[in-house]
Amino acid sequence: MDYALRARLAKRFYRFLSYTLLIGVAIIIIMPLAAMATTSIKQMSEYNVWPINILPRVPQWSNYAAVFEMAPYLKVALRTAALGIIVTIIVTASSSLIGFAFARYPVKGSKPLFFIVVGLMIIPYIVVLIPQFVMYSRLHLTNTYWPWIFGAVAGNSFYIFLFRQFFLSFPRELEDAAEVDGAGPFRIFWQIFLPNAKPVIAAVMIFAFSYIWGDYMTPLILLNDDKTLLSVKIATSYSNPQGVWLITIALAANLIYMLPLVIVFFLAQKHILKGVVTSGLKG
Amino acid sequence: MSSPTVSHKPWQSGDHEKNTAVSTKVEGRGLTRGQRRTVTFYLFISPWLLGFIFLTTIPMLLGFLTSFTNYEGLSIANLRFVGLTNYVRAFTADPEVGFSLGRTLLWGLFNLPTWLILSFAMALILNQNVRGQGFFRTLYYLPSVVPVVAAITAWKVILDKNAGWLNGIIDLFIPGTAIGWLSDYAMPGMTMIAVWTGLGTAMVIFLAGLQNIPDELVEAARIDGANSFQIFRYITLPLMTPVIFLQLVMGLIGVFQQLNLPLVLTQVGISTGAVPPRQIYLYMIHVYRQIFISSRWGYGIALLWLLFIGVFVLTLIVFWTEKYWVYSDRPEEGR
Numbered sequence: 104m105d106y107a108l109r110a111r112l113a114k115r116f117y118r119f120l121s122y123t124l125l126i127g128v129a130i131i132i133i134m135p136l137a138a139m140a141t142t143s144i145k146q147m148s149e150y151n152v153w154p155i156n157i158l159p160r161v162p163q164w165s166n167y168a169a170v171f172e173m174a175p176y177l178k179v180a181l182r183t184a185a186l187g188i189i190v191t192i193i194v195t196a197s198s199s200l201i202g203f204a205f206a207r208y209p210v211k212g213s214k215p216l217f218f219i220v221v222g223l224m225i226i227p228y229i230v231v232l233i234p235q236f237v238m239y240s241r242l243h244l245t246n247t248y249w250p251w252i253f254g255a256v257a258g259n260s261f262y263i264f265l266f267r268q269f270f271l272s273f274p275r276e277l278e279d280a281a282e283v284d285g286a287g288p289f290r291i292f293w294q295i296f297l298p299n300a301k302p303v304i305a306a307v308m309i310f311a312f313s314y315i316w317g318d319y320m321t322p323l324i325l326l327n328d329d330k331t332l333l334s335v336k337i338a339t340s341y342s343n344p345q346g347v348w349l350i351t352i353a354l355a356a357n358l359i360y361m362l363p364l365v366i367v368f369f370l371a372q373k374h375i376l377k378g379v380v381t382s383g384l385k386g
Numbered sequence: 387m388s389s390p391t392v393s394h395k396p397w398q399s400g401d402h403e404k405n406t407a408v409s410t411k412v413e414g415r416g417l418t419r420g421q422r423r424t425v426t427f428y429l430f431i432s433p434w435l436l437g438f439i440f441l442t443t444i445p446m447l448l449g450f451l452t453s454f455t456n457y458e459g460l461s462i463a464n465l466r467f468v469g470l471t472n473y474v475r476a477f478t479a480d481p482e483v484g485f486s487l488g489r490t491l492l493w494g495l496f497n498l499p500t501w502l503i504l505s506f507a508m509a510l511i512l513n514q515n516v517r518g519q520g521f522f523r524t525l526y527y528l529p530s531v532v533p534v535v536a537a538i539t540a541w542k543v544i545l546d547k548n549a550g551w552l553n554g555i556i557d558l559f560i561p562g563t564a565i566g567w568l569s570d571y572a573m574p575g576m577t578m579i580a581v582w583t584g585l586g587t588a589m590v591i592f593l594a595g596l597q598n599i600p601d602e603l604v605e606a607a608r609i610d611g612a613n614s615f616q617i618f619r620y621i622t623l624p625l626m627t628p629v630i631f632l633q634l635v636m637g638l639i640g641v642f643q644q645l646n647l648p649l650v651l652t653q654v655g656i657s658t659g660a661v662p663p664r665q666i667y668l669y670m671i672h673v674y675r676q677i678f679i680s681s682r683w684g685y686g687i688a689l690l691w692l693l694f695i696g697v698f699v700l701t702l703i704v705f706w707t708e709k710y711w712v713y714s715d716r717p718e719e720g721r
Binding site for chain 2: 117121124125131132133134135136138150151152153155197204205210211213219220223226227229230231235240253256257258288292313319320334337338342348353354358361367368369375376380383
């Protein structure tokens with residue numbers, strides 16, 4: 104066989120292998136989501152049928168009504184969304200200001216402090232959360248939302264990092280000109296830097312809201328059932344009076360629960376992926 | 387984490403300080419420009435600084451003190467200083483510590499290589515000129531935005547012992563299959579969920595890293611007669627080691643603090659007090675149960691500190707290996 108032919112065959116084979124892997128992984132990615140969707144409209148008795156019916160015999164759309172009847176879904180969702188929005192606004196404001204200071208004010212002490220900011224990212228979250236819980240319980244702040252607010256005001260290492268990286272690339276002249284015009288540091292931040300940071304603001308706001316919306320550990324540890332957030336509520340609801348978990352209805356609840364995040368992801372994919380890349384390449 | 391060096395850009399570092407030398411006293415508070423800048427900096431970062439002191443340092447110090455007591459989470463009337471008892475107990479009187487640590491190491495062995503290799507492979511493929519690149523990238527990232535509770539509930543349909551889709555597929559080839567992916571084989575089961583959730587993030591980062599590799603380098607090698615494998619082995623892989631290194635470090639830390647997955651896997655649809663299957667009784671699960679189920683706060687926090695020290699030492703070791711296998715464009719000393 105001549106060299107060119109062999110090279111062409113090898114290339115063909117490689118392409119075949121590539122597409123096989125791509126499609127194989129795509130099927131694995133889709134399967135749980137597909138199973139979730141079809142099972143969410145099955146009758147509970149059909150869930151255990153063997154061999155499995157991929158599609159339900161008779162779609163049970165009433166499962167979706169049951170999501171709201173069996174648990175105070177709407178009330179807890181609104182509560183979670185409200186907390187999520189408040190925390191997102193605060194943490195974005197604080198992290199952008201802190202990131203701005205680290206990027207544009209390389210004064211004495213800023214470097215070691217920034218090292219701590221980054222270093223905190225590698226401390227296991229739970230190592231801090233549990234001692235925090237001890238402190239909050241002594242201060243009688245458990246079962247309140249104050250821990251979320253305090254945490255938001257202090258900013259978040261990852262978001263501070265994203266803002267700092269972004270603000271570093273701004274030309275110095277921008278600042279100087281404003282300073283000559285008599286603008287103070289906060290006005291420079293508010294009127295020049297922040298309006299030009301929309302992609303990072305978008306990414307950080309999405310990360311922050313998604314985190315609150317999806318976080319299971321913090322509400323589990325800090326809140327009782329009467330004040331808990333949607334993640335814990337969904338995980339612990341939807342059993343029948345005999346204590347049997349109705350997975351079909353739970354799946355319907357989870358589909359509604361994850362939908363906002365999926366929609367936001369499709370709308371703002373570019374910003375989100377850029378944020379992910381910044382965190383992973385420039386560390 | 388190596389701190390990014392930015393000094394080659396004049397406006398980014400060092401430049402402001404030089405200005406202080408020529409700055410003059412400004413009217414008003416009688417501060418130099420440099421002093422004003424220092425005040426501004428500390429004013430702006432004060433929320434973070436306060437948070438660092440009151441939400442991180444003080445709780446951790448209190449936690450450290452708690453680990454030398456018999457604190458039970460309720461009243462402090464019975465609080466007693468017990469010295470090193472909690473730490474000694476961890477090493478001598480509690481076989482569950484060793485067991486759960488073993489499970490955690492096994493978890494890392496299952497999860498880390500599968501996740502790293504698969505996400506790197508998918509990034510390599512997507513970096514080629516394949517059709518539907520954007521579609522696949524979006525699809526692979528999608529699970530990363532699914533909240534953990536939803537992800538695990540969905541996977542329960544796949545991994546269920548009696549009615550799960552995975553056993554259903556295997557059953558087509560080996561009739562009568564009923565593998566307990568959530569009980570006796572929970573370790574591979576949980577690995578599938580973790581890889582499904584984490585694939586996208588790592589892949590997107592790897593893909594961006596691959597796109598940073600200069601085309602000229604690859605072209606030059608090709609002209610010199612290098613084949614695809616040689617290009618991968620001697621150009622792509624070495625240039626990607628810094629990215630792989632960072633993912634490895636973060637992944638390693640994630641392995642040891644893994645609590646979310648086994649906990650949610652156990653609690654969803656069952657009860658918040660349920661015991662995870664032995665297969666996935668990880669170190670953090672043991673800690674969680676000590677504190678929240680058995681009310682052994684002092685002991686649980688001692689275990690947390692041991693974990694923290696362990697992870698810290700491990701991270702240092704990984705950073706020490708950096709110079710042997712991670713490519714760096716900074717000039718090396720002593721050569």
